[in-house]
Amino acid sequence: MAQETQNAIQNPIIRVRDITVQFGATRVLDGLNLDVKRGEILGFVGPSGAGKSVLTRTIIGLVPKVAGSIEVFGVDLDSSNTSQRRNVERRWGVLFQQGALFSSLTVRQNIQFPMREYLRVSQRLMDEITMAKLAMVGLKPEVAERFPSELSGGMIKRVALARALSLDPDLVFLDEPTSGLDPIGAGDFDELVRTLQRTLGLTVFMVTHDLDSLYTACDRIAVLGNGKIIAAGSIADMQASQHPWLRQYFHGKRARAVMS
Amino acid sequence: MSGDPKLERIAKGNALALCATGTWTASFAPVLERMVADAEKLAGSPQSIFIDVSEIARLDTFGAWLIERLRRSLTQGAVEAQIAGLSANYSSLVDEVRRVKATPVIDSSTITITDMLEQIGRAVAGIGGTIAGLIDMLGAVLAAGGRVLIHPRSLRLTSTVHHMEQVCWRAVPIIVLITFLIGCIIAQQGIFHFRRFGADIFVVDMLGVLVLREIGVLLVAIMVAGRSGSAYTAELGSMKMREEIDALRTMGFDPIEVLVLPRMLALVLALPILAFLGAMAALYGGGLVAWLYGGVDPEAFLLRLRDAISIDHFIVGIVKAPVMAAVIGIVACVEGLAVQGSAESLGQHTTASVVKGIFFVIVMDGVFAIFFASIGM
Numbered sequence: 301m302a303q304e305t306q307n308a309i310q311n312p313i314i315r316v317r318d319i320t321v322q323f324g325a326t327r328v329l330d331g332l333n334l335d336v337k338r339g340e341i342l343g344f345v346g347p348s349g350a351g352k353s354v355l356t357r358t359i360i361g362l363v364p365k366v367a368g369s370i371e372v373f374g375v376d377l378d379s380s381n382t383s384q385r386r387n388v389e390r391r392w393g394v395l396f397q398q399g400a401l402f403s404s405l406t407v408r409q410n411i412q413f414p415m416r417e418y419l420r421v422s423q424r425l426m427d428e429i430t431m432a433k434l435a436m437v438g439l440k441p442e443v444a445e446r447f448p449s450e451l452s453g454g455m456i457k458r459v460a461l462a463r464a465l466s467l468d469p470d471l472v473f474l475d476e477p478t479s480g481l482d483p484i485g486a487g488d489f490d491e492l493v494r495t496l497q498r499t500l501g502l503t504v505f506m507v508t509h510d511l512d513s514l515y516t517a518c519d520r521i522a523v524l525g526n527g528k529i530i531a532a533g534s535i536a537d538m539q540a541s542q543h544p545w546l547r548q549y550f551h552g553k554r555a556r557a558v559m560s
Numbered sequence: 561m562s563g564d565p566k567l568e569r570i571a572k573g574n575a576l577a578l579c580a581t582g583t584w585t586a587s588f589a590p591v592l593e594r595m596v597a598d599a600e601k602l603a604g605s606p607q608s609i610f611i612d613v614s615e616i617a618r619l620d621t622f623g624a625w626l627i628e629r630l631r632r633s634l635t636q637g638a639v640e641a642q643i644a645g646l647s648a649n650y651s652s653l654v655d656e657v658r659r660v661k662a663t664p665v666i667d668s669s670t671i672t673i674t675d676m677l678e679q680i681g682r683a684v685a686g687i688g689g690t691i692a693g694l695i696d697m698l699g700a701v702l703a704a705g706g707r708v709l710i711h712p713r714s715l716r717l718t719s720t721v722h723h724m725e726q727v728c729w730r731a732v733p734i735i736v737l738i739t740f741l742i743g744c745i746i747a748q749q750g751i752f753h754f755r756r757f758g759a760d761i762f763v764v765d766m767l768g769v770l771v772l773r774e775i776g777v778l779l780v781a782i783m784v785a786g787r788s789g790s791a792y793t794a795e796l797g798s799m800k801m802r803e804e805i806d807a808l809r810t811m812g813f814d815p816i817e818v819l820v821l822p823r824m825l826a827l828v829l830a831l832p833i834l835a836f837l838g839a840m841a842a843l844y845g846g847g848l849v850a851w852l853y854g855g856v857d858p859e860a861f862l863l864r865l866r867d868a869i870s871i872d873h874f875i876v877g878i879v880k881a882p883v884m885a886a887v888i889g890i891v892a893c894v895e896g897l898a899v900q901g902s903a904e905s906l907g908q909h910t911t912a913s914v915v916k917g918i919f920f921v922i923v924m925d926g927v928f929a930i931f932f933a934s935i936g937m
Contacts, residue, residue, distance in 0.1 A: 404904035421589045425626075432625050432660045441661065449901025468586050468620035499652040500620065 311374055313338045313471055313503045314359060319368035320527075321351070321358055328354050330527030331368070336471075341497055341504040343514045346524030347545065352507045353397070355524065356473050359505075360394060372471070390418055392471040393464030397479070399456040401448040407434075407459050408444040414466045433462040436499075438492060454485045458492075465496065474506040478513055486510060490517040511554060514538075523549075563617065564588070567595040574607045576634070581615040584623025596626045600633045609634050614645025624650065624657045690916070697816075697894045698886075701824055704817040716822045723826035727788040728833055734787075735780055735834050736841040742779060743771060743842030744849045751854035760854050764861055765868040767846040772873040776839035777831075778925055781884040784831055785917035789892040792823055793913035796896025797906045805897070815897075824889040831885035832878055839877065872937050880928050887924055888917045 312335035321329040328351040336342050346352050357363040359370055361377060370377045375388050401410050411430045415421065431441055437458040448456060457477060464472050477493070478486035490513050497504055508514065514521055515535060522532040523546060531541050539550050565582035578599055584592060611631060616623070627643065634641040646654060708715045750763035796819060799805050805815050843865075850856040856864075895913035899906050 403902035415586075419586060419589050421593055421622075425589065425593050425622075428629065428660075429622060429625055432621055432657050435660045436621075436656060447902060465621075468622060495652075499656050501649070 311338075312336055313373060314505065315371040316355075316359065317369045317371075319355070319358060319370065320366045321354055321363060322366050327527060329358065329365075332524075332528050334522060334529055334532075336503060336505055337520075338503055339497075339501060340519040341493065341506060341517055343518030343521045344505065344507045344524065345509070345514065345521060345549070348509075350524045351527060352524055353475055356475055356505070356507055360392075360473060390467055391469050392473065393466070393469040395457070395460050395464045395472065395474045395477055397475045399448070399460040401456060401460055401463065403448050406445050406447055407451070410448070410459060411463050411466050413463070418467060429466075430462075433465055434459075436465070436492075436496065437462045438488065453480045454482070454489075457481065457489065461492075465500070468500060469502070471503045471505065474504060474508075476507055476509060478508065478510045483512070486512060487516070493517050565592055565595070565616075565623075567599055569599075569602065570612070575610065576602060576608070577610040577612060578602075578630075579612040579615060580627065581617075583618045584616050584626070585618050585620045586622045589622045589626075592623060592626050596630045599630055602634075607639065609639055609641035610644050611641060612644045613650075614647070616647075616650075619650045619653065621653065621657065624653045625660070628654065628657045628660075693894050693898070694890055697820070697890045700816045701820060701890065701893075704814060704821045707817065708821065714817070716818060719818075719822035720825050723823050724830060726791070727784065727826055728830035731784065731787060731830070731834060732837060735783060735838050738783065739776065739779060739838035740841040740845040742775065743767065743845030746770060746775070746842070747846035747849040748853055751850065755854075761856060761860070761864055763846075763850060763854065764856065764864040767843065767850075768865050768869040769873055771839050771842040771846070772869060772877045774877070774925070776842055777835040777877045777880050777884065778921070780835045780838040781831060781881070781888065781921045782918050784827070784834065784885070785888045785892075785921060786914050788827060788830075789888045789917040790910050790914050792889065792892035793896040793899075793910045794906065796820075796893060797899030797909055800897060800899045801901060801906065820889075820893045823893065824886065827885040827889040828882045831888075832881040835878060835881040839874075876928075876932050876937055880925065883928075884921050884924055887920045891917045891920060 314334070314336040316332060316334040319329050319332045320327065332355065334355075344352055344355070354363055358365050359372065372388050373391060375384050377385065377388070380388070401407075402413065405413065408427070408430050411433055412426045415426050415429070430444060434441060434444060439455065439458050439462070443451070443455065443459070448459070451459065457480075461472075461474075461477070464474075474493070478489050481489060490510075493504060493506070494517050496502055506513065506518065508518075518535070520533065521535060521538050523530050523538070523543075525543075525545055530543055531538065531546060538546055541547070541550075563582040565580070565584050565588050567578055567580050570577050570579045582588075611627060611634075613619075613627060631641045631643060643654065747763055747767055750766050751760055754760055754763055796805070799819070805819070808815050808818055847858060847861045850861055851858055892913045895909040895916070899909045
């Protein structure tokens, strides 16, 4: 057991090697390498259009890559068979930028959708777990019977997070979770991600533009530029970096406002 | 490390103690649920109740909740069930689920007779609303059309031309093909049955009158309702869903003028053209079959056709086309703008658009038939 735990700590939960992604003639990711360690919250930043979402979608398998390999939970996603892949997919949850809730299902049905598919449990347990998940993401039980079109932007993000957490995944991908939220809502969301990471032992891969999120929620930060990771490390490393984009990002007017 | 989960009773007598071991996670949820249900029956009247969780290897929300559920159902009266040996890793998770209130009972809605009657009533009452909506849209389109007549420069010409390409030019191959085949079939059936009376040549009369007055325009209108009416509804509906129409309004544009009018115009211009092409293709197909299958050579066919039909037949057919186009366009745009937030709603309204479009086209055709009969055309 000790040996296994040791391995688990040493082996990254996501291991991306030499990933190249191309759309037509434009090379979006160019030989990118990235490790995400177990139990950390990795903040992923970079200029708009640099390919942050593309990398996320490539890891999840929604965007085909030209070259490179991706291992998640130690399983190489290219050489894995269907059942291995299914198993990996069961262990991750994804929060899409726009929420991507199923618009014809209620909040309760949205959260129960993966459970219904993967677990053979009673309706009662699913209902109770749904309520627990709603409480965890800070929503009232009444929300359960509403449809996505009746929710505010912040509520959609929370419900989408609850759905991503539906099967108690080990790993969650958050694509700009705080975009479109008011600063207080965004702050709450960061706090929520931290709490969930502590209580559920999650690993979080978070694409963000939000400086506050980077300071308060993230353990480590990776920066994407020119199709590669140009820097990775703690917030202090980022501030010390001499890279021009990083200097601008972490020493600009907004950054100073956040830090002060 | 990960063993099957177990829940065992370890002490008897006055104290009830249960020991949970193994992996208490979502993957084992069905097993866990059964074990917890069994354990709930153990509640007698012990003096103290303990649930020992120190041997649990892994715990997630499902496991934590089931332990919490067990704790709650064992807690009766003054004796509160205690959770013992909780490791620090999981204490916050257990605290979290402890705060969850008992699930509100979600009513399993059963459909009663009254509900069904209510739905029928609502649907019938909805017909009035549908007609009011169509008249409303007709008025709005006419008003927008009037404004465009006064200020011709406000017509969205590019958009109209684009929609013309979509509903007219791109529809030509399929419309011509289908009407050609229908013409062939009508001629073949006519010859087959008329031959018994030695009246082969009258197939030309039947084909000419039927195609020019009815089949040509009706068939084309039904195909356009299915092809372009549904496209209009889906386009406007998804724009509505993504608040694009609201955006237009806030910028001071009238969605009717910007979105609906060009589509209506394109359709009203396209349908007569398509109906004409369709009629010609059907006549050509019929003539071909009459020649190859019925032995009526093209020269005889044309001579007979000239005698059989007059310009009136053609006019009766083609006059209907723009009216049918307007009906299809209005139904499609009303349905498109009525789409609500969900994908399901988009599907419902697109279906309704095609169904209502075809229904009204056929109703209009009937009205025209009565009208032309009474004026003697």
